[in-house]
Amino acid sequence: MPITILSQSAQCQALTPSGPVGAPITEPACVTQTLEVPLEGAGNNRSGLWAVSIGRFSRHLANAEVMHILSGECTFTPTGGEAQPIKAGDTLFFPANTTGVWDIKTPLRKVYVVMAAE
Template structure:
């Protein structure tokens, strides 16, 4: 079966709210509220996709057991891999965080992204 949905049309009330915390990421600028909804997960949960939102803040991410591809739908953020220059992401940007990627995300405007996590 083909599964389709429009991540820009999801109402914020349909998303589960929680504070950003390990093992997802370590907040560096105090508490950061996030909201998310898983839209797809295969049987082994080796592929998971959905919608994720984050309030502004800075956090450390370590992709040691999974990798992620994101498509930024709204907002703005910078991502900086350890030892590299920061990259700004805006609506329409797509970014890939391969297994082993470690660095800092700074959300400067509330963000909504579509993501695919795979192990």
């Protein structure tokens, strides 16, 4: 089983445009780029790199997710909670059905693993 190495993933140029965010709050809508990295044996879990431009949008993903921020700065305000500052070097663990608002201050790039729904 081969391993995948993305050298200097914060500067990786292999991401491709994947359209606007699903639930934009600001106009123009934040634009995303993605590099999905298939992982043998991961079942229906998805992983890769994801980048987003400046702006605000609602988190609408029902799945649990683990992410590590490679570059950028933002806040995430969980529904009914306080704004959480997030920056490059931070690792986040989102339980399933976490909702809230992303406020991207500088273009953000992350490594992600989205868990398959149960």
